[in-house]
Amino acid sequence: MVGAKASVLKTRTFGNLCSGLEHYRRVPSWRKKRYLKFFERRHLKLKGFLSIARVALSLDEASRAARSLSIGLAIIDNTLFNSIDVEPKIRESDPKPRYMENLFTIGDNLANYFRILLKSDPKRLREELRRFEK
Numbered sequence: 001m002v003g004a005k006a007s008v009l010k011t012r013t014f015g016n017l018c019s020g021l022e023h024y025r026r027v028p029s030w031r032k033k034r035y036l037k038f039f040e041r042r043h044l045k046l047k048g049f050l051s052i053a054r055v056a057l058s059l060d061e062a063s064r065a066a067r068s069l070s071i072g073l074a075i076i077d078n079t080l081f082n083s084i085d086v087e088p089k090i091r092e093s094d095p096k097p098r099y100m101e102n103l104f105t106i107g108d109n110l111a112n113y114f115r116i117l118l119k120s121d122p123k124r125l126r127e128e129l130r131r132f133e134k
Helices: 013-019 029-049 059-068 098-122 120-133
Strands: 074-076 089-091
Touching: 013 029, 013 089, 029 098, 029 120, 098 120
Parallel strands: 074 089
Antiparallel strands: none
């Protein structure tokens, strides 16, 4: 889960920090390892702009966290849409303002970062969660 105010998403500073971010699946395989290091450093700079950055390890945890927040609008991944009980919500694939795309990229990269970390080094997972989450 990643969230920020619309006014923050529209700022030039936030846009500049997001300029090098790509969706992890679009990064060529020979660059993926280096890109994860880049994303790690960039996320720590972006953390100050985000209202929330949280990684849920289970569907129940994600649903509980979403209900505990006061959300103006929840944009939920298509595969999880029916499982998360929060209103108002829309699917990630639905049309939305262009300035929100950076937020999706951050969220997707965060999920991929922790998915890979869980496979490669599960002992470091809790330490990294504390460092990344807000």
